Amino acid sequence: MVKCQVVMDAMDRIAPRALAEDWDNPGLLTGSPAQNVHRILVCLDVSEAIVDRAIAEDYDMIVSHHPLIFRSLKQVRTDLPLGGRLQKLLAHGIAVFAAHTNLDIAAGGVNDVLAARIGLAAAEPFVVTKTGELVKLAVYVPAAYASQVRTAISRAGAGFIGNYSCCTFNVAGQGTFLPQAGTHPFLGEPGTLTTVDEVRIETILPAQIQSRVLRAMLKAHPYEEPAYDLYPLKNPGEPAGLGRIGKLPQAMTVAAFARQVCSGLQAAYVRLIRAGDRPVHKVALCSGSGAEFIAKAAFQGADAYVTGDVKYHDAQQAVDLGIHVIDAGHFPTEFPVVAELADRLRAVLQKTRGGAEVTADTTARDFFEVVS
Template sequence: MAVLCQTLMRIVEELAPVRLAEQWDNVGLLVGDPQERVNGVIVALDFNHEVLEEALEKGADFIVVHHPPIFHPLKRLTAGGPEGKLLLQAIRQGVHVYAAHTNLDKVTGGVSDQLAEVLGLTAVEPLSSTVREPHYKLVVFVPETHEYQVRKAIGDAGAGFIGNYSHCTFRAPGTGTFLPQSGANPFLGQVGEMEEAAEFRLETIVPKRLLSAVIDAMLKAHPYEEVAYDVYP
């Protein structure tokens, strides 16, 4: 049964929360679309041609790897080198690649704990504490008729996670006012006429790594052609 890529991401992140990753690390979904459906999962240490071929043979289009195949910032993505060729092949085949690296190393019961158990170590304790993943506050103004649609879209994209709760938001009613100018295509009102609309101020928290995806989902779900929203650190 096919499931959303976003659903699998949440399952992996429940096991190895992204907030545990080192600041220099590059974890999470590295290739793919969180809103696409996937049919199978394969797990590997590294992402290489052999792993991709095995995934394609088995009909798996979501690969969880330990070592991130994209680590340093990419300046270009071409088939001129082995890394680019592999990533382009994954994209063409619709294969998603997700990395769980230092977060999987550090989580309780993760790689480090497993190694300690194999080595017979006792009195094991962390070398250092982990800084919480940076978050932003997202505020958007949406007409009452589309509040649920927008709220669900941003929650499905990963906004509003607090502990074991998802889709956490706050809303407050208000009145939006605007005057559509020539060339506008307003969802409400007429060009050249002042309009008042019953709206909600909808706010939530968003992890830094998901901010772009959440904003994209919000804009797609919002009925206005010009969306009023704010992002606060």
């Protein structure tokens, strides 16, 4: 058993809330961070069937991709579908948590799972929504302890520049300090001006891991009051964004690619909007509903764009722009993340004291079916 807050923290590591779009509504939607959680059901939608299953099978928390409460509520009418579901969830003390656009954007989230399923090996963010902030840490360490502190901050994740890790710059100098009454200096004595051979260690780190790196630095540093500086940097950090763009290992016909998408997603069908005979090598994708980015995919040179919820005039625009579009459906492009998310959440919670059982929903089905 864990507190709901522990699950929320685990989800924030998998899909940081700061990545979500401004209009979105991720996070804890019913329940309390203080409530106990034994069993978690991971799903795409908090449907009536999911709520009934959670009650019948004693789940005390639901983690979904689509937020159950999305627009602001002005009443909770229990005779209507949403109000009825909220009443059941509250009556049974079931917490509901959503990770929506933050899970779309996060590394290993909905779009990375989709990219892997359709055969895109290395894919980058397609519609960049945020660029990570970077900070510089400069810390002053007695020379004999420089290596220990460098190792600690590097292990905590500081010092990455591209594919180079443990990047630091080190300058030797002399530090001075006068310990005041009541201090317990590691070197020198209260009331005596002390001069020590020190090293100024500089490194770079993403702002979101700042507290972890500082904790590691303070633990490894021998001084009672380590001196350090943090500077915000204007260097752009790692881009994060919706969708992915990348290349297939080798070019193929659009018909073959459409079949690959269909089988990779275990979809019943996909709809192909064919723009001539252009072979498919570079592919853009956006899970769920991404027709608004067709032109962007074309301008970025993609041969094909995979998304869902494509309308007639979107298709017309794609053909005009000469880009193939594969509408694989909102549900089939998103549902594969459910099993992956459950695996990752289970792995994070296994490392916590108590732990909780995590189950992926496998019963949800697309609303759309083909009749011919």
